[in-house]
Amino acid sequence: MTGAARPGWVHLVGAGPGDPGLLTVRAVELLASADVVLHDRLIPPGALAGARPDAELVDVGKIGGGNQVPQEVTERLIVEHAQAGRSVVRLKGGDPFVFGRGGEEALTCREHGIPFEVVPGITAGVAASAYAGIPVTHRGMAAAVAFVTGHEDPAKPGSQIDWPALAAFPGTLVFYMGVRQLERIAERLVAGGRAAATPAAIVERGTLAGQRQVEGTLETIAAQAAHAGIRAPAITIVGDVARLTHSLGWLRDARPLLGTSVAVTRARAQASALAARLRALGAHVVEAPAIRIEPLDAPLPDMRGFDLLCVTSPNGAEQLLRRVRDARALAGPRIAALGPGTARALRAGGIEPDVVPERAIAEALVEALREVPVGRALVTRAQEARDVLPDALRARGAQVEVLALYRTVREPLADADRDAVLGADYVTFTSASSARFLHEATGGTLAGPRLVSIGPVTSAALRELGVEPDVEAAEHTPDGLLAALLDDAASRSRADPGPSG
Ligand code: SAH
Secondary structure: OOOOOOOOOOEEEEEEEOOOHOOOOOHHHHHOOEEEEOOOOOOOOOOOEEEEEEEOOOOOOOOOEEEOOOOHHHHHHHHHHHHHOOOOOEEEOOOOOOOHHHHHHHHHHHHHOOOOEEEOOHHHHHHHHHHOOOOEEOOEEEEEEEEOOOOOOOOOOOOOOHHHHHOOOOEEEEOOOOOOOOOHHHHHHHHOOOOOOEEEEEEEEOOOOEEEEEEEEEOOOOHHHHHHHOOOOOOEOHHHHHHHHHHHHHHHHOOOOOOOOEEOOOOOHHHHHHHHHHHHHEEEEEEEEOEEEOOOOOOOOHHHHOOOOEEEEEEHHHHHHHOOHHHHOOOEEEEEEEEHHHHHHHHHHHOOOOOOOOOOOHHHHHHHOOOOOOOOOEEEEEEEOOOOOHHHHOOOOOEEEEEEEEEEEOOOOOOHHHHHHHOOEEEOOHHHHHHHHHHHHHHOOOOOEEEEEEEHHHHHHHOOOOOOOEEEEOOHHHHHHHHHHHHHHHHHHHOOOOOOO
């Protein structure tokens, strides 16, 4: 079934184990349309960002002191909202029917005659295992898998769990909620006949940025987990498959920036592209929009009088394209883009630039234009920019007009954002102005994180502020910056391998 969340309906939705990419398409669709979202604590970061701005978002995962909202209260809220004719999404970590009390909530809906839909989610037992390189079943190794709650104290009389049967279970055991009981669980299994040497692994914050794991055996795992300070949420995998993590662990290769926090300081729109790339590599991204683009009221002159139009930044390209009502207005002059990013932004608007230097700095464009005859040039750019390009063209005898299309404006940085930036492992600088603005927004200190500059101009701006960049990109594009950051992170993790995971 597809479509928007339905009024008067309850949608019991699994949010997956934590990685936002593991939300289902249906979950995203329902979240985007619901009137009310009643959500747990363990939901992916950013999952609620796609909710309607006017949706009521209720955290039923905890109240003031951090206690769980009582189940009856949650169920009463579900019923009240649905009976008032609202579309309700009940968003739960993992799968709603796997240790999620979704069954109870569905029964309550049934009792009240409220229609409901269930959207399965990827359950932590499967997802965290997969992210640790542990297949829960494996030919010749495990033909069955059991999901078990580790919540109960196994020593408690009247336990719901038949420990001897579980010990004898011919397959993989996956324990949820078992961190505190781990020692007793292991003892119970060994007492029931499982070999003490059975491989076991525990995965903390599986699929999330801080995923960690320890591997051992039934005999050692509890002490190892305690030693590593493993805490909830974590799942424990018991069985031969657990040792496959040594040959199948893949996360470090696919997400080399896992556990690394990176602050991004571009103007908002562009920050998200770089941020998305960083997230895909596993980084925790702190978006600190120190600058914002403000269009200036600057109409384009009649282009027929020019034989060269220079576009000097992706923002400039965007602002230029916005001013063009009729594409033919740009048909006359040659068009030069200051670097590949600007060229891409022009192409997105259907313009193929004639001149594009490989490096996105003014000097490189001057060089690329050396053989190009220029009579009258229009240089479009930000209000605050260097004069290298117009000066060089004038020096060649060209008539040059400069048109500022936009200016970059400081965005105030909230205290929490400033702390997050200064606490990050890396701060990236993609322009001289972002360097200056962020330096000011952080109160004139950038001590702590490693500072990554996109190129010499930005580095010079940092040095002027008395800060030395730790890394400078060899290629002066966001891709180049990313490559430089990855290199640096790799060499540092070689120097200090840190904990497993
Ligand atoms: N309905 C959820 C489980 C809820 S019970 C699901 O299907 O996944 C909560 C327990 O799930 C936690 O105590 C922990 O054992 C496990 N869990 C949830 N998210 C996890 C994660 N990202 N990594 C490891 N375990 C997780």
